[in-house]
Amino acid sequence: MTSNSSYILTLSCADRVGLVHAVSGFLAERSGNIEEAAQYNDKDTGLFFMRVQFACDSLEGAALKADLAEFAAAFDMRWSLHTTSESMKAVIMVSKEGHCLNDLLFRWKSGLLPVDIRAIISNHRDFYQLAASYNIPFHHIPVTAATKAQAEAKQFEIIQAEGAELVVLARYMQVLSDDLCKKLSGRAINIHHSFLPSFKGAKPYYQAHDRGVKLIGATAHYVTADLDEGPIIEQDVARASHSDTVEDLTARGRDTESQVLARAVKWHSEHRVLMNGHKTVIFK
Missing domain, CATH: 3.30.70.260 (ACT domain)
Structure with missing residues (x-):
């Protein structure tokens, strides 16, 4: 047929x-x-x-x-x-760490991700040239404690204007407000640079180094109002040694983060992820 x-x-x-x-x-x-x-x-x-x-x-x-x-x-x-003929419209948010962004853009341009990246939003200017090289609109929206509400209003306006079905936090190092989390419920994926539920919050590689762990990890999960508590989509790990510095762990973890986030984005965009309460069902 x-x-x-x-x-x-x-x-x-x-x-x-x-x-x-x-x-x-x-x-x-x-x-x-x-x-x-x-x-x-x-x-x-x-x-x-x-x-x-x-x-x-x-x-x-x-x-x-x-x-x-x-x-x-x-x-x-x-x-x-x-x-199946329509790629999922997506917006990527990023701060000053660009490895996940760069990986997603390369996979998308190579036809490995069934997404249509409509825009990149950042609270820093670092990657406007990278965005331009892929002909993707770049929106610089600074965020401070005093301007957070206005900044998120602009971010959401762009997301809505682009018709984004998916928002990817590719090392976007700002905590989203409860209101924005609710608006993006089920369509925002974050990459956290630890094997959740271990080492939630800020500086997980520092926490891991302090505990002397032998495995470091990365977790892609849906964004919820509870920080780093959203339903987990994908995880992976890399070996660590007693001789590793925080810088060593950070450098080694970048590859793991990029791969984990890419798999989560691919599965979500292929509609392979179904919500099951605070967990997920993944049809790979």
């Missing part, structure tokens, strides 16, 4: 017998051809999660969504439907 209309359906609901059959039957009735499917039954919460990629030429997107809404209502499902 060939098709020009390919979709990704994600859903969750209370677990019950026959859900996979019901979903596949719904798609089959509309000549939908399943190309990829994965499901998870969480026995602790009693919830069912599913991601299905399928091709369907028999219905336009609006009609398909209308049918899905009626179908999902019978199961009290939370669901979303996306076309």
